[in-house]
Amino acid sequence: MSNTYIPIQMKVERIEIEDPDKALRTFDLVFVNEEDKKNFEYMPGQFCEWSLLGLGESPFGIASSPTETDFLRFTVSRTGSVTNEIHYLREGDTIGIRGPMGNWYPVEKFKGGNVVIIGGGFAFTTLRSLIVYMLEHRKDYGDITVIYGARAPELFIYKDEISEWQKRDDIDIQLTIDNPAEGWDGRTGFVPTVTKEIAPSTENTWVVVCGPPIMIKFTLPVLSELKFADDRIYTSLERRMKCGIGKCGRCNIGSKYICIDGPVFSLAELKKIPEAF
Amino acid sequence: MTVKELRETVKSLLTEGKVDLVIGWGKGTMPGTSTPVFIDTAEKADSLIFDSTCRNNLSVYFTKDRRALAKDDKKIGVLVKGCDSRSLVLNITEKQIDREKVTIIGVPCNGVVDMKKVVGKVDGKEILEFTDDSKKVTVKGREFELTFPLDEVISDSCLTCVRRDAVEYDLFIGEAREPGSDENAYAEVEEFEKLDSEERWERMKQEYSACIRCYACRNVCPSCYCNVCFVDQNDPQWIGKSPEITDTMIFHIIRNLHVAGRCVECGACERACPMDIKLLLLNRKVAKEVRDRFGSITGTGLENKPAMADFKEDENQDFIMG
């Protein structure tokens, strides 16, 4: 019998520091065993439990796209004891992960439509996965618009990649920071306001929102104002998790478990769940 | 005191607008039980009771996350036995409750019944009816009816209690009695002290190995009101969460030290324990030390500082290496 509680072995291949405070690090992991690599199939929006023996586990969204077959990418913010320890990892260290877990952004449904991606801060991880995936299957999708906000210019993650995307003409990247800053000639203002300014067309368009709860809370009404239907808006939820397989009860909201029924929900689904916000 | 007096008093307090809410006891769903009730209209006051089944210490509702209750502008009345009033006094001295906002209503207590003792009297048979007065208890079951003195079935904490009536109150229903002498209050502790060290450890281990870590003892305790209890801290996590004996013992020892000089020995923890652990023995040991060493008896005066927050320069320090 397969045992989903037992982590698989991964090796840290590359580490990148994302922000000047060194509180955000991106890790590229490679599989230690070829067998695990073969069995590991995932989609943008799914997550993994990082498993540090002796410390415990923490869930993180997968930032790499299934089209990037060589590695799994995660970006981890330092907040608690597990993430603190993760920040001490060096290239070459081995760690365990369990996953992939949860559902994913409905990329099949999005086919043939336009997609607006709205993100904030370091919650951009699974959105990166989604963008890379769609760029790889570019002809399946219509216009792709990305609205990405951060508190300050240096707090965007994946900066190099974003500037590469900005050079392309098949994706519209709109960056915004909270307050004007020296050397920044892009947009300023909070994500909900900027979304209202940009006012993407609802015509055959899907929206994915992922960011801090406060951003989501204020962006959703803007989208409704712009006349996006509830079943065309998707977001990703977060709760404290342990088992990741719908048993331990921690991430239970309404009749759903975020770890197996989520983390991706449409606004239409969320409106039926008490406690979702 | 009659129940009628009690209800009438509460009713007039509510109708005269002297209080907005009264916390008291109502009839429970099983024979020999009561349940906390929150009375905010005069009509509801008819559900109030007071008898030997009123074992909850209602001061607990002023602390915990319901501390909002005490901070609201609401004027709150609360029914208290002797021990409960001491909890209130402690919470007032610790600035958790504003004395001005609380109306303390004393009721005469003759000890509260420990249902486990009652069940023991009838060999574990189910009790279907329970009646009591200030002297005796009568229980009925399928094929039996038995009457015995109240004193034989009251909680251990009540057996040695010398402050059965409120030490601080605005109103007292009936006549408040003067406290007795607590000279022999700790005979049980002294008995245990006589055992040798090995024996004490084995008994403690036996007793506490039943703990299921439900924290009912902590949560019913009016003195235990930290926002985040040390046992719930997880970054760093001090104590393992499994029912392993050393983790369990450390939880209970530290909890006892946290309520040292703050425990009123009401016995709410012991009565709340689903595993029937004799929790109070440790509390009483600490209370005895606090009384003997620092001359302090918790919750007996609004002007007293809690013992562990106080000190004297020339105190007995016989336990410090010479």
Next chain:
Amino acid sequence: MIRIEKERIDEFIRALMETWSVYAPARDGKNTLFAPVEDPAGIDHGIFNTDKSPKEIFFPHSEVLFEFEGGEIKKVERDARPIAVWGLRGCDARSLRLLDKVFGSAWQKPDNDMFEDPYWKEKYDDSIIFGTACNEPRSTCFCNWFGAGPHDGAGMDVKVVDTGEAFILDPVSEKGKKYIGSLKGWAEATKKDVTKMKAAAKEADKAMGEVFGMDGIQEKMADLFLKPVWNDIGAKCVNCGACAFICSTCHCFDVQDEGKKGKKGKRIRIWDTCMFPIFTMEASGHNPRDMSKDRLRQRFMHKFSYFINNYDEHLCTGCGRCVIVCPVNLDIREVVREVMACEA
């Protein structure tokens, strides 16, 4: 159906112990629980519902998921013998069924491949349940609210009825029939036994309280989610975990590592409960269920609304343990009554 005279029950259990690891009601200090049987004489056949629920046989309070040393992971092997449980009441037998829906594979959501829990399955799948019919239900029992009764055999492999002088073993499931069929040297139950069994069942049914109708409770609960009724119900709750830890169906758990990083240690799962604030407290300090009443509501929503939506049953079997242990007498039956009486 076979008949075991009471004097020979130890003999029966001893035979069972040859191939099975047997659990039965026993007294441990002041409390009663299901304990591994070392000597059949130690079984207390007269215990009403054990103080601790039998879920811990299959879902221990603290269970090692695996051990580790450095980076190596080693699964702990358990006793290879299958488990037999003797003396389980109907309510508890049905509780195990409910837990099997969550952990095992007795039931799966139609549109969702549920993960199987290997630690549960390795114990429950091969087990055999000898249930005891309740001859004297108590005033805290309310199994009849859930369509069951004191002599109900659901969730059991073999139903055992105490007729006074003998235990009558009535196989319920295929597994039970096979086992009883394989036994030799026991007399068949007589006509008189059957009459006595029927009389006992009738007597027990009579002793139960009135059934309270719970139709539509899941929608009702959902409609009342934001209503002030929860403030009233939750006012007296002190948020301890006594009800959840004593409950035969509550199954939330925490996963923790014990030991030191890079050294020897183990990953364990431990019972946890939605009643504790720490249950949902996030690393940022934000707690989605911050208030006491939010947590109390979650427990009842799970039992009487969410679980029905997911598994078509209440997550409660009416054993009455929580009614007995609750330190503030917050009676689950009263909660249901209050909810059902409330206008949405």
Next chain:
Amino acid sequence: MSEWQPKILAVLCNWCSYAGADLAGVSRMQYPPNIRVVRVPCSGRVDPLFILKGLQSGYDGVLVSGCHPGDCHYISGNYVARRRFAVLKPLLEFVGIEPDRVQFSWISAGEGERFAEVVSKVTEDIKKIGPAKRLVKGA
């Protein structure tokens, strides 16, 4: 066979006892190498949890030492600590922890010699009662 050596946790206040330990070292005084020192700002900082955690994780004894009464750098830290220990010690004995397992002392910055004596005494006491078994996790 060599004699069993206990492992002892010494929690020392920064201003007096730790300085006393320092002096003992600088003056090249001999004392048993069984202690592992944790420096805290004041004996008032010593949470009973530290002591129990020490025993639980396998220390055979715990020594807590602070400034003499009246000498506290924070005026009254050691007075408050003294009350705490006055309750903790009998309570630990009550549950069956050997009396000598956990000890308290006052050692000033100038008492290097006394520090060496105290450590020797504590080590001797604990050697007499043997390895800790009660309250040790996994024992």
